[in-house]
Amino acid sequence: MDTRKLLRSLPKTDELLKRADLVGLAQTLPLPVVTDAVRDAVEGVRVRLLAGEEAVFDDDSIAADAISLAQDRMRPSLRPVINATGIIVHTNLGRSRLSEEALRAVVEVAGNYSTLEYDVESGERGSRHVHVERLICDVTGAEAAMAVNNNAAAVLLAIAGLAARKEAIVSRGQQVEIGGSFRIPDVMRQSGAKMVEVGATNKTHLADYENAITPKTGLLLKVHSSNFRVVGFTEEVSLADLVALGAKHGVPVYEDQGSGVLIDLAPYGLPDEPTVRSSIEAGADLVSVSGDKLLGGPQAGILVGKKAVLDRLKKHPLARALRLDKMTLAALEATLRLYLDPERALREIPTLRMLTESSESVSARARVLVDRIVEVTGDAFWVAAMPDVSRAGGGALPLADIPTTIVTLSPRTMGANDLESALRLGNPTIVARIRDGRVVLDPRTLALHEADLVVARLAEIAAAE
Numbered sequence: 001m002d003t004r005k006l007l008r009s010l011p012k013t014d015e016l017l018k019r020a021d022l023v024g025l026a027q028t029l030p031l032p033v034v035t036d037a038v039r040d041a042v043e044g045v046r047v048r049l050l051a052g053e054e055a056v057f058d059d060d061s062i063a064a065d066a067i068s069l070a071q072d073r074m075r076p077s078l079r080p081v082i083n084a085t086g087i088i089v090h091t092n093l094g095r096s097r098l099s100e101e102a103l104r105a106v107v108e109v110a111g112n113y114s115t116l117e118y119d120v121e122s123g124e125r126g127s128r129h130v131h132v133e134r135l136i137c138d139v140t141g142a143e144a145a146m147a148v149n150n151n152a153a154a155v156l157l158a159i160a161g162l163a164a165r166k167e168a169i170v171s172r173g174q175q176v177e178i179g180g181s182f183r184i185p186d187v188m189r190q191s192g193a194k195m196v197e198v199g200a201t202n203k204t205h206l207a208d209y210e211n212a213i214t215p216k217t218g219l220l221l222k223v224h225s226s227n228f229r230v231v232g233f234t235e236e237v238s239l240a241d242l243v244a245l246g247a248k249h250g251v252p253v254y255e256d257q258g259s260g261v262l263i264d265l266a267p268y269g270l271p272d273e274p275t276v277r278s279s280i281e282a283g284a285d286l287v288s289v290s291g292d293k294l295l296g297g298p299q300a301g302i303l304v305g306k307k308a309v310l311d312r313l314k315k316h317p318l319a320r321a322l323r324l325d326k327m328t329l330a331a332l333e334a335t336l337r338l339y340l341d342p343e344r345a346l347r348e349i350p351t352l353r354m355l356t357e358s359s360e361s362v363s364a365r366a367r368v369l370v371d372r373i374v375e376v377t378g379d380a381f382w383v384a385a386m387p388d389v390s391r392a393g394g395g396a397l398p399l400a401d402i403p404t405t406i407v408t409l410s411p412r413t414m415g416a417n418d419l420e421s422a423l424r425l426g427n428p429t430i431v432a433r434i435r436d437g438r439v440v441l442d443p444r445t446l447a448l449h450e451a452d453l454v455v456a457r458l459a460e461i462a463a464a465e
Contacts, residue, residue: 006049011059013038019063029074037070038062081429082450086404086442088354089394093431095292095299096394097350098331102297105334106327116326129314131329135336136304139262140276140287144310147291147300147332148322154288154301155187155256157322159219161313162252162286164192166218171204171236172197174223193218203235206245213249220246222255224274239274243283252285252309259396260289260302263342268356270392271400276304285309293394296351297335298328354444355392359403363387365443365451366405372455373407380462381419382410390444402444409439409458413465422461428453 016022016038026034041062048055081093089095098106119126129146136145148154159168168188175185175197188195196217198208209220220242239255246253261275273294279287286309291300301322303313313319324332338345346352366385373383386408389401411419419439423430430453433440441454 003049003052006055007046010042010046010057011062013042016042016059016063016066019059021063021067025067025070029070033073034066034070037073038066040069041066079429081431082453083445084423084430084432084441084450084454086388086390086406086433086440086444087393088351088390088402088445089293089392089396090445091394096296098298099296099335099338099348099350101338101348102331102334105330109330110327114326114330116329128323128326128329131333132336135333135340136302139336139339140304141280142276142287142304144307145302145304146310146314146319147302147324147329148319149301149324149328150292150299151256151258151288151290151301152187153318153322154303156191157301157313157316157318158254158256158286158288158303159188159193159221160191160318161316162254162309163218166193167196167212167214167216168193168219168221169196169198169209169212169217170221170223171199171208173199173201173204173234173236174221204237205235206237206241209237209242209245210249213245213251217249217251220251220253222253224255224257224259239279239282239284243285246285247283253283254286254288254305255279255284257287257289259293259394260291260295262295262339263345263352265294265355270355270402271397273397276302280304286313290394291332291335293396294351294355294392295335296345296349298331300324300328300332350447354390355402357444359405362403362444363405365446366407369407369441369443369446369451369455372451373409373458376455376459377462380412380465381458382412384408388440388442390442404442404444407441407443408435409441410437411439411465419461423454423457426457426460428457430454430457 013035017026017035022034022038044065045055045057045062083090083093115126117126117128132147133145136142136147148157185195196212198204198212222239222242243253257274257276257279259273261273264275266272276287276289284305286303286305289295289302291297291302303310335349338348346356363385370383370385373381384407385405388404388406390404391402392400409419410416416434416437416439420432420434423432423439443451446454
């Protein structure tokens with residue numbers, strides 16, 4: 001049959017839509033989506049025919065293609081995945097998991113009207129700052145606080161609010177770039193402040209700051225290197241010394257601390273990382289941190305410090321543009337409430353729980369996972385447990401090697417890349433790593449119920465081979 005006859009034999013969209021399988025699909029998916037999928041499935045065959053390709057088709061195969069297309073188009077783009085990488089605050093996978101407490105708060109607020117900007121006592125308009133300010137102050141020791149939509153926004157608001165049309169002094173070694181090409185110098189330009197660089201990449205002295213102070217100086221900025229370290233022949237000025245210098249010259253001191261540590265993690269074998277409270281106690285006028293890194297909450301930027309400074313920032317025009325929505329505020333409030341009892345926070349905030357779980361506990365879970373995989377997959381994989389390290393991720397604790405035990409899988413009938421792809425493209429989506437020709441699963445970032453799903457998916461893959 002020549003191409004013209006094949007083209008004429010293509011089924012009509014209206015006729016295909018009368019098929020029982022497509023009628024049934026249209027009862028569960030929007031009819032326009034199903035209709036477009038049918039048209040596109042037919043058009044796909046038409047394009048192949050016109051390109052001279054061999055195209056074997058019938059109504060059944062076109063309907064099957066249409067069903068697949070329609071289902072793919074209705075599948076959420078933003079959906080849950082299982083993180084088996086061992087990277088705890090995984091930026092590409094949404095950073096921190098929320099606690100059950102935070103999830104309940106989001107659902108309750110999202111499904112109802114709320115007190116977002118309503119004062120129940122007076123019946124008047126209220127402020128959305130009140131929902132988290134007292135809690136932030138309680139866990140940090142600050143005089144005042146506010147929250148915006150991420151830490152980049154917090155940095156922008158802080159510099160714009162304190163140093164617009166003035167000079168902001170920062171060490172050359174702290175002109176950092178973080179994810180998404182976010183650079184401190186670029187933020188300064190957008191804020192309207194003029195950046196004044198002092199010191200060298202590896203060494204900056206207190207005198208470097210003092211020599212740069214002029215009547216135009218509006219801010220002394222310290223950027224904590226939460227996502228990198230310069231080691232070796234280095235020196236930087238302590239926050240306490242910078243605060244003393246600022247007080248001497250009447251210049252506010254702002255520290256962008258980044259990671260948002262509210263509990264000292266050193267007792268759990270993690271590198272010493274300054275807490276927000278320690279920066280407040282050092283006398284910083286303003287400190288900013290992320291809500292979704294080591295704090296373990298939703299994406300947010302938290303600003304804490306002196307009341308006069310925060311009152312100024314709350315009135316800045318950017319504050320409205322960068323404010324939090326009701327669902328993020330609900331999640332942040334619930335997360336911060338857990339910190340009122342540090343032991344409970346360590347148990348119930350997933351990020352803290354994963355960071356502080358003992359290596360012995362992870363090792364025990366890894367051995368159980370190995371046994372269960374072998375039980376359901378037989379000899380489909382070579383499976384082993386071995387020591388390794390997890391990572392904090394999210395640009396936090398860059399030098400921390402967190403002891404863990406990984407599970408490695410070497411497929412007998414497929415390549416490691418094929419197995420990784422099958423896990424990633426399956427339902428549920430399971431994100432793993434490949435190393436030395438083996439697929440690696442790290443139980444540290446797997447919740448107990450997720451381990452069950454991983455085992456079940458591996459059983460499906462083994463059965464299909």
